[in-house]
Amino acid sequence: MRRLRHSGKGVIGVDITSATVKLIELKRVRGQRRVESYAVRPLREGAVVERRIRDIGEVAEALQRAVAQAQPGTREACVAVPAGAAITKTLILPASLNDDEIEARIELESDKHIPFPFSEVAFDFQRLGLNERYGDQQDVLLVACRNQDILQLTETLRQADLTPAAVDVETFAMERAFDELRQQMPPGEEEECMALVDIGANMNAFHVLRGGRIVYSRDTVFGGRRLTDEIASRYGLSLEEAGLAKKRGGLPGDYPTSILMPFVETLVQQIGRSLQLYYTAGRKEKVSRLVLAGGSSVVPGLKERLVEETGMEVLNANPFGRMQVNPRINAQTLANDAPAMLMACGLAMRGR
Incomplete structure (x- = not known):
């Protein structure tokens, strides 16, 4: 431990x-x-x-x-x-417990919260304040994973x-x-429900955030490596050169229509599907805007197609804006x- x-x-x-x-x-x-x-x-x-x-x-x-x-x-x-490798739980413990006592309590009751031997565990916790319903209890966030x-x-x-x-x-x-991104929003809009789409090399992760907290997530096995590989093969480029080219565009021949647009359309369909599943899951908060992140989020045409398809404002994530x-x-x-x-x-x- x-x-x-x-x-x-x-x-x-x-x-x-x-x-x-x-x-x-x-x-x-x-x-x-x-x-x-x-x-x-x-x-x-x-x-x-x-x-x-x-x-x-x-x-x-x-x-x-x-x-x-x-x-x-x-x-x-x-x-x-x-x-997926971490376990997070909010525990309700007596408000009188200090940090040492909370740690001892977690160790004593570890079999209730952690599904593997405590000797194999790395863990931490954070006090979240008094419980809303019980004034003599406190909420404690527990995070654990394997050593x-x-x-x-x-x-x-x-x-x-x-x-x-x-x-x-x-x-x-x-x-x-994402909290840093929220601070860049106009006054009154930073608490709106927003979707963050993180487009990686092999996966794209769809998160819905409300008040800066993730309330829904869905991963899809489809990412920018597929486009990078096709560009590298078609134009005889290294993967690094192809990665730069896919963001900047300007490749010769039929790159926009034969390679780029099928990739963009697949992404748009997957993001639309994730939005549908979010609402199907019974979520009532309406998503007001999409924020795109990840190395393939800036490929030409993606942002414009998402605006056209969803009718929402679509932004590229820039955590360094301020x-x-x-x-x-x-x-x-x-x-x-x-x-x-x-x-x-x-x-x-x-x-x-």
């Missing part, structure tokens, strides 16, 4: 996906966050599968290249376990000469970054990469 570690100062947010490793360093300057450094480096296919590391050495090498490119001012890093999931991530960081400072859960990191940017960073390059940096940003925001 071990407690998950907290971070009390600035950290690098490290997002490890099936196609890339992304890192970003945030710093407080005169009370405002500033992007100090960042980098995105490609991964060999198969090194990470469904957010699980299969080749620690390959991922560590990619992280080392990212660190060399970014040259961050700290080596302390925060990573996240996939939401092996923590050890795999922290060992990867160490092999990349980074120091593990905190381990988060992807859901919490995403909510933290932040300062270190002059040594190319601001336009950061803006181009911003939709893909949501998770890394949410992890870096754990620091002060």
